[in-house]
Structures are given as structure tokens and as C-alpha cells.
Amino acid sequence: MDAQSFTLKLTRGAANCGAVSMTMQKSDFLRILTERGFIHQGSDMSGIDDLAAKGGLVAYVGYDCTAPSLHVGSLISIMMMHWLQATGNKPIALMGGGTTRVGDPSGKDESRAIRSIEDIEANKNGIKTVFAKILKFGDGKTDALMVDNAEWLAPLNYIDFLRDVGRHFSVNRMLTMDSARMRLEREQELSFIEFNYMLLQAYDYVELSRRYGCNLQMGGSDQWGNIVTGIDLGRRMGTPQLYALTCPLLTTASGAKMGKTASGAIWLNEAQLSTYDYWQFWRNTEDADVGRFLRLFTTLPMDEIARLSALQGAEINEAKKVLATEATALVHSREKAEAAALTAQKTFEQGSLATDLPTIEIPAADIDNELGVLAAFVTAGLVKSNGEARRQVAGGGLRINDQPMTDEKAKLRRSDVGPDGVIKLSLGKKKHVLLRPV
């Protein structure tokens, strides 16, 4: 027990990224990550630096399969893998097909519902698509790998696992780790299945070390405890030295969690969030975040970013447009990103109708049957219920073809269909959907 807490303190002591100054870094990898603001904490920066300088890093990031797409919260670690690969090292994207069956308590207030195995598999397939856009996969030395921890976790035998892995863990110490401690302090439940998550993630790291020579785990700062636990387990189970590198958890300058809105998370997959909406998300970045986001979420050269970040007042909108297009090009495609930029320009700057706004098709008969205006907004997905539509009418938030709506009993008519064959519905000034009768 004493020996354990001692090694942990040592690890933590050397952890602060400030311990190694930028000028000392030999590797492009750490230099780029540092100047772009990716680094929160690392376990042994000079050790990582040495490996990176000779292209010797094999680094993994684990992703939960709790949804059919990752959202922008995961993008920062994906970008870390991008730079890792771009500087001659090997990334591994680990799908948590096994660990998601257990559930990570880190940074969460309360336990999530346990997901069905079919859901997890479906989610896994959705998540995979985004990696293909940002990383190069294959069999080469620096080609990315994608593996699923269900491969080794699912067949585990409980007794063997306890004897081989469980014996290296001190419950005393596990209880002091943030993920468990926060639950205990807030008097919130921490179930045994979640408590075990830490062991499984630690074991993942050891398994990846053995299978692929993986020697670095990256993740959000909330993963620090899980990562160093894996390092510790590796030492006890005889792996080569393992390292940890975490990035800051993103919040906006006003302190809100990044990528969560009432209308839903900012998904990376186009199936969950249209390219136009994804572009808009970045376009609406707060002034104070523009520089930071350009460094984290685009691959523009630093001097270009410095120029854009220096813009003041209304001019910073130009920087936001660049940010939106670049960030969207990475995750969707450049063509689609530029189309979204053009749509936005027509809609916001020229006040003209952009026909490639998100479009919903409705049966033309609905119009002839006098589709209620409230129902039309619900159909378009701009509001959740007729009641909400009513309230928005009262508050002046709904417009049809850019005309504010005042009568909630109004019906859509043939004459509302414009020359482009669509009716433009708007919620507020920013959200627009086209209804196309077919």
C-alpha cells in the first residue's frame, strides 16, 4: 500500500506539462501539441519526447460506444491522434465495445443506463466513420489501427481476471481517485459494475501494450486517473514503460460545456447533424474562443492562425468563417464545408433564399388540406410540440418566408410556396428549414 501511493505520487509529481519547456522539446509531436494548446498533463514529458522524436510512439485513445456518433467533445483527442500520425507515430483508435457494457463513472454525476449489446455494436459502426476521415488506416508503420476491446474483455474469465489483474489493485487507493471520490462525496451511488471500469481500462492499456507495443494513452483530463492506473498495472504486469498524456476538457469562454445544447449534442457524423448545422456551430463561436479553437480544430499553420486571431470587432467574423469551414472540412469534406459556407452567406449576408438549407419533404396534399402552421413547424423539427410553436408565435420567434407569424391558427397555402418550390420556415434568426411539397 505504501509503495503504491509512493509510486503514484512520483508519477503525479513529474506530471505537469510546464515541467518541460517548449524549447527543450525535441519532437515535432510535443512541440505542435504544446503550441496548439492540446496538453493538460503528461506522465513523463521528456520520456514521451524522446520516443516521439524517433517515431516510436504507439498511442491510443479509447472511445465509449454510448451513441451512434461521437460529438465535438471527442474531437480534441481525435486531433491529437491526427498530429501524432502527422509527425510519424502510430495511432490506435480503441472502440470501447467491451467497456461500454460496463460504463465509465469518470466525470459523470450519476450512473447511466446499461446499454444493450446490440446498441453498442450499432453505435460502434457509426463512430468508426469519423476516424476514416481524419486518420490514415492500413498496415504501414504509422498507419492507424482500430481495435475493439470487446475482443479481449468479453472472453475474460472472472476468477482468472481477479487473480491476474484484480490482485494488483488497492481498493483503498481506488476510492481516493477522483472518479470514485466525487461520487462518494456527493453521496451519489457508485455501483460495483462502474467501480470495475477502472480495472478494465487499465487492463486495456496492458493488453494494447502486449499486442501492439502501445506505449502512450491519451485522453481528456478526466481520464487521468484511469490512465495512470493502467500505467501502474503495466509496471506490475511487466510491460515496458507506459506513458500518459491528457488534453484539457473543453468549455467555452463563458464556461459552458462544449457541444451540448438543448437541441442536442454537436455530433460529428453527418447522419446525426447536417454539414450546414455543423458549420453553423463553429460559425457561432464566441469571440474569446476563436484563437483557441483555430489551433485545436484546424490544421492551419500557426502564423495564419495568429493573423486571424488578431482580428478585432466585427472583423473577427472573417476568422469565424475560416474556423467553420476548416473545422467542417476536416470532419465532413471540403466541398460540403464550402457549400455550407455559401448557404450561410446567401442566408445571412444577402438575405436571399439558399435552396440547400436543410430541407424536409412533405406530401403536396398536406398543403391542399390546409396544413396548420404550428404542425408545419413541428414537422420541420424546429419545435418539439404544437404548444412550443404557440409560445414561439407569442414571442415572435417564428417566421414563414421571412414574414413573422402572428396568427397561430393560420394554414399553409399553395401561395406560400415560393418560385423555388419551397416554403422557408425559421425559428429565431439562425435556424431555417425548407419545406418542399412533393
Add this chain to the structure above:
RNA sequence: GGACAGGUGCCCGAGCGGUUAAAGGGGACGGACUGUAAAUCCGUUGGCUUUGCCUACGUUGGUUCAAAUCCAACCCUGUCCA
């Protein structure tokens, strides 16, 4: 297993027999102001075929003209004891 404290709307949290679709705060959405920013101010924040109806305060029953509020059992959480 025992004692005690709890389980309220997206979240936190007040209410403790009728005036409660439920105070207050946060978040979110809309309006004003702007630069598709932030800050600020204002409004809204269960559903519907909306002068009304339906659903909702852990679950199921009960008492009562009337229950989120009282009673019973059960489920769940926490603290302490075994």
C-alpha cells in the same frame, strides 16, 4: 438484518391537505440591443382538437368532498449500527 434521513419538473431545490402545472435558482429557447459574438434587459420553459381537457411530485393501494402533501406496503439512495 436494525435505526435514522431521503426520492419533486431538463438539473438543483422549496412546498408538507384545497388559491399547485407546482416558489426560487441554473440551464435552454425566443425577443430587444449587436457583429449569425459576449454582456445586459424582457418573455417563455408538460401535452392536446386551449374560455376547456388530459398527464405529472419513486411504485402500488388506502383515507378524504379534495393528496406532491396523511396512512400502508413495496422499490431505490444515503448515513450510522450489526
